[in-house]
Amino acid sequence: MAGTKPPPSASPAVAPAAISVRVLFFASLADLMGERRRTLNLPAGSTIADALRDMATDVPDLAVRAPHVSFAVNEAFVTADAPLSDGDELALIPPVSGG
């Protein structure tokens, strides 16, 4: 896991240079991605928009769908400019149709 190694010498703990985020896909987005979850390694300071750009290199249609997708980080709705932290769970939420 990223960030589990102690920092070198006596320097104080610093934020890791890379973060690992668990991404969840549901419904039509699970069909599009061909999987229900993946682990994404991103530079520290990345936002949800950065994560989407990274995943759209594999699946260009994700960029087409993105304007109609909502996002949750650790089960709370957020906007695409929200920053991600190491260990976050990011859910891509297509328009909901419960009831």
Added chain:
Amino acid sequence: MIVELTSDPIDVPRLIAHVNQPSNGGICTFLGVVRDNAEGRPVVKLGYEAYESMAVAQMRTIVEEAMQRWDLDAVALSHRTGELQIGEASVAIAVGAPHRAEAFEACRYIIDTLKTRVPIWKKEFFKDGAVWVEPVSSQPSAS
């Protein structure tokens, strides 16, 4: 309060019994049931998928909002997951209140709000294929 997702048929009498308390003079229930068509196209069955932990948390928040707004002491909300046949209940709400107006209003609020922000998705199965139902008007927003 009962708030649950279930892959078994919803036990509606249990929800009603939960809200049938001595201080209440009215109980309003709502059942969403599986319709046999989507805009005229025959539907053979439905499938429901949920982001389960977040769905339950959102359902609880909506019920708490209703209980506070209408000063209720008993609400039950249950939503199915998995495959459902025509006529089965996909969602059931029971609201008990001292008087009927609050029960009707709270019940309406809970189903309308659930449809806009609880991460649950419906798949319609036809004879010759299936589609996820994704009304853009129901896109949840961070607020």
